Amino acid sequence: MQDSPTPKIRLRGLRKAFGPKQVLDGVDLEVRARHSMVILGGSGSGKSVTIKCILGLIRPDAGVIEVDGADVTRLNRRDRAALMDRMGMLFQNGALFDSIPVWENVCFKLLAQRRISRAQARDHAAEALAQVGLAASVGDLSPAELSGGMQKRVALARAIAARPDIIFFDEPTTGLDPIMGAVIDGLIVDCVERLGATAVSITHDMASARRIGDDAAMIHGGRIVWTGSAEALGRTGNAMVDQFANGEREGPIRMELRK
Amino acid sequence: MSAVLDVVATLGRAVLGALARIGRLALFAGEALSCLVRPPFALRQFRQQFIEIAYFSLPVVALTALFTGMVLALQSYTGFARFNAESAIASVVVLSVTRELGPVLAGLMVAGRIGAAMAAEIGTMRVTDQIDALTTLSTDPMKHLVAPRLLAATLAMPLLVIVADIIGVMGGFLVAVFKLGFVAQAYLDATFDVLELMDVVSGLVKAAVFGFVVALMGTWCGYNSRGGAQGVGQATTTAVVASSILILALDYVVTAAFFSE
Numbered sequence: 162m163q164d165s166p167t168p169k170i171r172l173r174g175l176r177k178a179f180g181p182k183q184v185l186d187g188v189d190l191e192v193r194a195r196h197s198m199v200i201l202g203g204s205g206s207g208k209s210v211t212i213k214c215i216l217g218l219i220r221p222d223a224g225v226i227e228v229d230g231a232d233v234t235r236l237n238r239r240d241r242a243a244l245m246d247r248m249g250m251l252f253q254n255g256a257l258f259d260s261i262p263v264w265e266n267v268c269f270k271l272l273a274q275r276r277i278s279r280a281q282a283r284d285h286a287a288e289a290l291a292q293v294g295l296a297a298s299v300g301d302l303s304p305a306e307l308s309g310g311m312q313k314r315v316a317l318a319r320a321i322a323a324r325p326d327i328i329f330f331d332e333p334t335t336g337l338d339p340i341m342g343a344v345i346d347g348l349i350v351d352c353v354e355r356l357g358a359t360a361v362s363i364t365h366d367m368a369s370a371r372r373i374g375d376d377a378a379m380i381h382g383g384r385i386v387w388t389g390s391a392e393a394l395g396r397t398g399n400a401m402v403d404q405f406a407n408g409e410r411e412g413p414i415r416m417e418l419r420k
Numbered sequence: 421m422s423a424v425l426d427v428v429a430t431l432g433r434a435v436l437g438a439l440a441r442i443g444r445l446a447l448f449a450g451e452a453l454s455c456l457v458r459p460p461f462a463l464r465q466f467r468q469q470f471i472e473i474a475y476f477s478l479p480v481v482a483l484t485a486l487f488t489g490m491v492l493a494l495q496s497y498t499g500f501a502r503f504n505a506e507s508a509i510a511s512v513v514v515l516s517v518t519r520e521l522g523p524v525l526a527g528l529m530v531a532g533r534i535g536a537a538m539a540a541e542i543g544t545m546r547v548t549d550q551i552d553a554l555t556t557l558s559t560d561p562m563k564h565l566v567a568p569r570l571l572a573a574t575l576a577m578p579l580l581v582i583v584a585d586i587i588g589v590m591g592g593f594l595v596a597v598f599k600l601g602f603v604a605q606a607y608l609d610a611t612f613d614v615l616e617l618m619d620v621v622s623g624l625v626k627a628a629v630f631g632f633v634v635a636l637m638g639t640w641c642g643y644n645s646r647g648g649a650q651g652v653g654q655a656t657t658t659a660v661v662a663s664s665i666l667i668l669a670l671d672y673v674v675t676a677a678f679f680s681e
C-alpha cells in the first residue's frame with residue numbers, strides 16, 4: 162500500500178457557531194487515505210460537530226471540506242447521495258432505529274441500496290453481529306431490549322456493514338468492558354488495514370487511541386491545537402496534549418469549574 | 421416616538437418570522453411531494469402508515485360519527501316536531517354529516533391520533549440522531565418518513581369519511597326509527613331524496629385536504645423538534661393544535677369554494 166499525496170479528507174478554516182457560541186473556530190485537519198485518525202478533546206469541544214460537518218449533517222458557517230481533493234460543501238442532491246454511499250458513521254448514542262429489529266438495523270444500508278434481499282439480510286446480519294461479539298439470536302430483538310454496550314456494538318456493526326470507504330466512529334468503545342473494547346478496537350484496525358478504509362475516530366480512552374490510531378489530533382478552543390503520531394500520545398512534548406492524555410488536573414487546560 | 425418605532429419593529433419582526441416559517445413549511449411540503457414522483461418509493465412505509473391511519477382509526481371515527489348522527493336526529497326533532505318531521509330530520513342529518521361533521525370530526529380525531537403520533541415518533545427520531553443516521557445509511561428521510569405519511573393520510577382520510585358518513589346517517593336513522601317512532605322506509609326515502617352527489621364529493625375533498633394537513637403538521641413539527649423529551653412534547657402539542665385550527669379554517673375555504681354561487 163502506498164500513500165496517495167492528496168489527503169482523503171482535508172478541512173480548512175471550518176467554523177460553526179450555535180447562537181452566540183463559537184464551537185468551531187477555524188479547524189484545519191488532514192486525514193491520510195487508508196489511515197486511522199483519532200480526534201481528542203475535552204467534552205463539548207466540538208469533536209462530534211466536526212465529523213457531522215464532514216458528513217454534511219451540519220452545515221458549517223464557513224470553511225472548506227475536501228474529500229479526495231474535491232470540495233463537498235456545496236454538492237447537489239445526487240452527488241451528496243453518492244458520497245454518502247461511501248461513508249459510514251457510528252453515532253455517539255448509537256441512533257439505532259427502534260421501530261425495526263436489530264437485523265434490519267444492521268443491514269439497513271445494504272437493503273436501502275438494494276445490494277441484498279431481505280431474505281439474505283438475516284444471515285448477513287448474523288455474520289456482522291458475530292464480528293462485534295453478539296449472538297445471531299440478538300438479531301431478532303428490538304434495539305430497546307439491548308443493554309447500552311450491546312446497542313453500541315449493533316450500531317458499530319451497522320456502520321461498517323456496507324464496507325464504507327470512509328468511516329467515522331464517535332466514541333466506539335465508551336460503555337464497553339475493557340476486553341470488548343479491545344475487540345472493537347481490533348475490528349476498527351481491521352477495517353483500515355484489511356479493507357483499506359479511512360477511519361476517523363473520537364475517543365476519550367488513551368489506550369484505545371494508541372491502538373486504533375495512526376495519527377492523532379487534539380481540538381481545543383475550536384481549533385486543532387496539535388497533530389502527530391497516535392503512538393506518542395502521553396509523551397508528545399506538547400504540554401496540552403500530555404496533560405489531556407495523562408489526565409492531569411494541573412496544566413495549560415483549565416476546566417471551567419466554579420470553585 | 422421611539423416607543424412607536426419599537427412597536428412597529430416588534431410587529432415587523434413577528435410578521436417576518438411568520439412569513440419565514442410559512443416559506444420553510446412550503447419548501448418542506450414541496451420537497452416531500454417531489455419525493456412522490458422520484459423513485460425509489462418507500463412502499464413498505466406507505467403500506468404500514470396506510471393501515472395505521474385507515475384501519476386503526478376506524479373505531480374512533482365510527483364511534484364519533486355514530487353519536488353525532490344520533491344527537492343530530494334528537495336535536496332537530498325538538499325543532500321540527502310539528503310537521504313534516506321525517507323529511508326535515510333526515511335531511512338535517514344526512515347533509516350535516518356528509519358535508520360538515522363527517523370530515524371535520526374525523527379530521528379532528530385523526531389529528532389527535534395520527535398527527536400526534538407522527539410528531540412524537542419523528543420528533544424522537546430527530547432528537548436521538550436517528551434522522552441523521554438515515555441520511556448516513558443512504559436513505560432520504562423525506563422519502564422514507566415524510567412522503568409516505570403525507571400520501572397515506574391524504575388517501576386514507578376519504579375512506580374513513582365514507583365510513584363515517586354511512587355510520588353517521590345510520591345513527592340518525594336508529595334514533596328516528598326506534599326512539600322517535602318514525603317509519604323506516606319514509607325516513608330512508610327522505611334521506612336519499614335530499615342527498616346529492618356534490619354533498620358527498622365536497623366532504624371527501626375536505627377529507628383529503630384534512631388528511632394532508634394533519635400529516636404535514638405532524639411530520640413538520642416532528643422533523644423540526646429540538647432539545648430532548650420536552651421538545652418532542654412541544655412538537656406534539658403544536659402539531660395537534662395547529663392541524664385542528666387549520667382543519668376548521670380550511671373547512672370554511674373548501675365549503676366556500678364548493679357551495680358559493
Ligand SMILES: Nc1ncnc2c1ncn2[C@@H]1O[C@H](COP(=O)(O)OP(=O)(O)OP(=O)(O)O)[C@@H](O)[C@H]1O
Nearest residue numbers: 179182184202203204205206207208209210211253
Ligand atoms: N444542535 C446543536 N445545537 C446547539 N448547540 C450544539 C448542537 N450540537 C452541539 N452543540 C454545542 O456544540 C458544542 C460541541 O458539541 P459536540 O457534541 O461536538 O461536543 P463533543 O466534543 O463531541 O463532546 P463529547 O466528548 O462530550 O461528546 C457543545 O458545547 C454543544 O453545546
Ligand SMILES: [Mg+2]
Nearest residue numbers: 208209253331
Ligand atoms: Mg461528542
